[in-house]
Amino acid sequence: MELHQLQILRELGALGSVTAVAEALNVTPSAVSQHLSALQRGVRTPLTRRDGRRLALTPAGEVLAAAGTEAIDAMAAARSALDEFESEPTGVVTVSGFHSAGQALFGSLVRELSESDAAPTVQLTDEDVAQSDFPALTARYDLVLAHRMEHSEPWPKAGIRSLTLVSEPLDVAVAASHPLAARDSLTPDDVVEQPWVTSRIGYSPDDVLRAVSAVAGRALEIRHRINDYGAVSAVVAAGDVLGMLPRYTSRSVDDRDIVRLPLLGVSTHRLIDVLARPENLRRRSVRIVVEALERVMARLKE
Structure with missing residues (x-):
């Protein structure tokens, strides 16, 4: 039983297919299958089973994968101890x-790190996925910026650590010419009869509107589904629909023709979290980037 075999077993549990594991670990599907077969030969109880195409x-595989996570973490701790001894803050993270987090944070993060003489190099990627798909991204990236509604299920704890950067309200956006624009705040009853532009299902704005519908006891008219907040703002400014915009991470949106109003009576806060594998957080370079993200977000919230 070898450490890399346990890592492959853990990734299989997280990703559900040999192909996905191979892509995440940058190896061939054949190599993944060979390592799984070698691991299986060392134990009597079956570790995997077919579930449709997945x-x-x-249960035995899950137990071994969980134990493997601890072993991987322990090995990372040993490597981290050496890294700390050498005081090496550089490397690639x-x-x-x-999308909205990238637009709001990525540029400031690069500038924040560039001000240090010894800082890691960040490689940035935008991954706009539904809430349920964020944990799997930790197999491919050291740090994953993720969002979830405050009232939703927490992130899985097995093999993943999370740190909240901010609790961000989503506000109602209306055209400056709309009758509701003169209000200081809105309630579900104020907006339930209005047509809406919102996100695709599985994203924060749609979650808020589902709560609005539940509180008001009526279905809302969803006219458009758009994930890009700049496009949402443009459609709202045309005057036909209301929209939802995050308060901090959509400040790059042009507000000249729209008004943002707080929505009372429902939970509108989404958490912006950093997700990571525990062994990654033991790297000093990764922790430096997390600390820089915290500073950037704190300034954005001011």
Whole structure:
């Protein structure tokens, strides 16, 4: 039983297919299958089973994968101890972020790190996925900027660590010429009869509107589904629909023709979290990037 075999078993449990594991670990599917077979030969109980087109872990496989996570973490701790001894803050740290977080944070993050004489190099990628798909991205990136609604299920704890950067309200956006623009705040009853532009299902604005519909006891008219907040603002400014915009991470949106109003009576806060594998957080370079993200977000919230 070898450490890399346990890592492959863990990734299989997280990603569900040999192909996905191979892509995440930059190896061939054949190599993944060979390592799984070698691991299986060392134990009597089946570790995997077919679940339709997916290859899932059996209960025994899940137990071994969990133990493997601890072993990987322990090995990372040993490497981290050496890194700390050498005081090496540099290296490459990969970061993914959903679109609005990337627009709001990535540029400032690069500038923040450039002000240090000894800072890691960040490789940035935008990954705009539904809330449920963020944890799997930790197999591909050192740090994953993720969002979830405050009232939703927490991130899985097995093999993943999370740190909240901010609790961000989503505000109602209306055209400056709209009758509601003169209000200081809105309630579900104020907006339930209005047509809306919102996100695709599985994203924060749509979650808020589902809560509005539940509180008001009526279905809302969803006219458009757009994930880009700049496009949402442009459609709202045309005057036909209301929209939802995050308060901090959409400040690059042009507000000349729209008004943002707080929505009372429902939970509108989304958490922007950093997700990472525990062994990655033991690297000093990764922790430096996390600390820089915290500073950038704190300034953005001011």
